[in-house]
Amino acid sequence: MRIASQVLFLWTMAKRILILDDDKDILYFCSIISEELGLExxxxxxTEDIVSQVQAKSPDIILLDNWMPGPGGLKSIALLKGDVRFKHIPIIFFSANNDFDKIAQNSQADVYLKKPFDVTELEQVILKQLNL
Known part of the structure; x- marks a missing residue:
């Protein structure tokens, strides 16, 4: 198992994730999970200046909450997916909103998860979206 985790780390080492959430606990939780997967x-x-943030940070994948300061999740997804420079970046969209299933299905997100999400599910979704 140790060799498998080392191989996974080497595969993901060059991959970068941008996590956007206004909840410090969620940022911490998702950061730990991502670091354990070997992601930067x-x-x-x-989500203020979302386009500038993505341009500056060059993520390979984005984890984005719906209710955020700035334009918020839905508008941010539309901005990024409407920009030829960023439309290829997978976006995992998440929220605790009761109507989130309806909201997410109308978004351009690649995947959507309802909070609270399972650690294993989040790991699997990240790895799948990165083709790892």
Whole structure:
């Protein structure tokens, strides 16, 4: 098992995740999970200047909460998926909103998860979206 985790670490070592959530606990939780997968982690507590953030941080994958300061999750997804430079970046969209299933299905997110999400499920979704 140790060799498998070392191989996984080497495969993901060059991959970067941008986690956007205004909840410090969620940022911490998702950062730890991502680091354990061997990802380089960037975080933000706002979607203000989302395009500039993504351009500067060059993520390979984005984990994005719906209710955020700034334009928020839905508008941020539309901005990124509408930009030829970023539309290829997988976006995992999540929220605790009761109507989230309806909201998410109308978004352009690659995957959506309802909070609270399972650690194993989050890990599997991240790895699948990164083709690892």
């Amino acid at each position: 982690v960037e975080t933000s507590n706002t």
